[in-house]
Amino acid sequence: MTVGESRDAMPPSRGVMIGAGYFAQFQAEGWNRIPEAQIVAVADALPGKARAFADKYGIPRAYTSAEEALDRERPDFVDIATRPESHLPLVRAAAARGMHVICQKPMAPTWNESVAMVETCEAAGVRLLMHENWRWQPWYREARRLMGQGHCGRVFQISARWRTGDGRGEKPYPNQPYFKEMPLLLVYETLVHLLDTFRFLGGELASVYCLNRRVNPVLAGEDQSLIAVTFRSGVLGLIDGNRISGPMPPPVAMNTLAIEGDAGMVRMTAEGELFVTQYGEPERPHPFPIPREGYKGDSVRATQQHLIESLRRGQPSESDGRDYLKT
Template sequence: MLKGVLVGCGFFGRIQMEAWKRVDGAHIAGVSDLDPAKAAAFQREFNVAAYEDLDQILQAVKPDFVDIATRPATHLKLARECMIRGFPVLLQKPVAETWDEARRIVGFAAGANVRMMINENWRWQRWYREIAALLGSGRIGRPFYYSMQARARDGLGLSPYPNQPYFKDMPRLIVYETLVHHLDTARFLIGPIEEVFCRTARINSHIRGEDMALIMTKHAGGALGMIDCNRACEPDEPGPALEIARFEGLDGKIRLRHSGEVFVGDERVFSGAELPGYRGDSCRATQQHFVDCLRTGEQFETEATAYVRTTYATVEACYLSVRENRPVQVDEIASTL
């Protein structure tokens, strides 16, 4: 049984702690947070030891791994301390505040020869694993187009994003924080993204960053995609999936509904019903994959260096596209890693 610690007792840390209770082969032996009250709340809720800071928890627990679930501004320092001491890390996305910081983080991991996985849970949503299997089996033939349309009405007014109010002050928001998931999932399902063209806008004047984005993608195999998101409009129907999605191939189409249901043509092939946890039990699946790979030595699906070179570089390419009003090759960013 592997022994881990969780650093960061905020909104998403709680979701991850719930998931850790259902992961086979590992348990969380301690938590820490810069806010002692938050750590104490986790101690009571999850019956786990609480510590004041990273140094204290690493010395006391001597874990087999560290789950870092803090804000991006803290990642460089926390990841570096773990790498220096040889502790494998599951690092929350976004990886870092800047491209330079992301480069330094993966550089520390490589230099220390310590394993690091980016906690990118979207591709682990059960409906996307089902869609991946359908695409891989050739059910709709060669895919040539897809669209993802994500909606949430939590970003309006003077106090938007009640679960994570710090979003309001982030200079980069919807692509950096939300659509990074969809870019990674598109890469997982369709293959490497070669080029992006991105448009962004700010609907809520009370926030710093963008809260609407349209991203056109071009993949290595020739497929094109459109990723479309805002956090000012209600979705068409309630459900665990943030977005609806459509994948078109030479022999048919696959549709994802907000309910988590997956259709091939008019045939429902996955119900999406009654899955526990967060968005199709994606956090538990992500964390189980991390633990399984630590135990077997197999490659992480979102190994840190590869993830930064692909998914994170695609995010940076989107912002470069906005600044320069042009299509951007992802390799313009990735080649600087």
């Protein structure tokens, strides 16, 4: 297959990226390996930033105005990779022009804005798909497959533990220094990945109890959290996170995971390796294929591949905006 040749005999969907920040690089790199999509332009308000980004990733045109980019390019979809407070206005701009939206998580700073994003797109008849890569990391796909095969027996607990050291000191979060100013940080920016992954693994949640604290005093928001959840199935869930006491640089999967059942257990390390136990027998490694290119087991490309296919086929995605409100 050559670049530009899609697998479904339709021409590639034309997309415009909004935002050329830290995470956008993974998205642009992912799009470059997805034949069903072609990014025709990138927009970033910071002068020169979109231009350099476009050059780096082979994107034809660069803009400093998102609206101008949308008006001139008339893309099939808009890929929003900006900070959450800008999501609602950008969604409105895209929906008003009849363009589908792929939007980076978290949705928006408030529940009302998140709902407005969903309703704006529904009213305009365009899709809103959330870019949520965590559940697409290959270790979670494999863990769910093992669970579905009955490896654990009846599952009774799903636990995730996030320990990174990227939030320490006077200048925390070197990759994303604006984290420092976010009034809501750990749950909203980080652990939302795990809540969504919990839904992927264990189905819908019934209750959430959350304790938050600020450990690093230079932050506006919280960087320590304990979250005890119940699933509708009765299974218990635990998310225990901070960005102080873990290794720096963080390991590829960031957090560990354990799925415990009455017959066995699946354990994931922060490197994304899986280990399985049948009770009474020693734990053993469970090797499985992990793509080495792209972001975190190529999860960004996998997310985008899934979203663009669901757009082109008109089928529901795993992260449609209305459904993602549950996360």
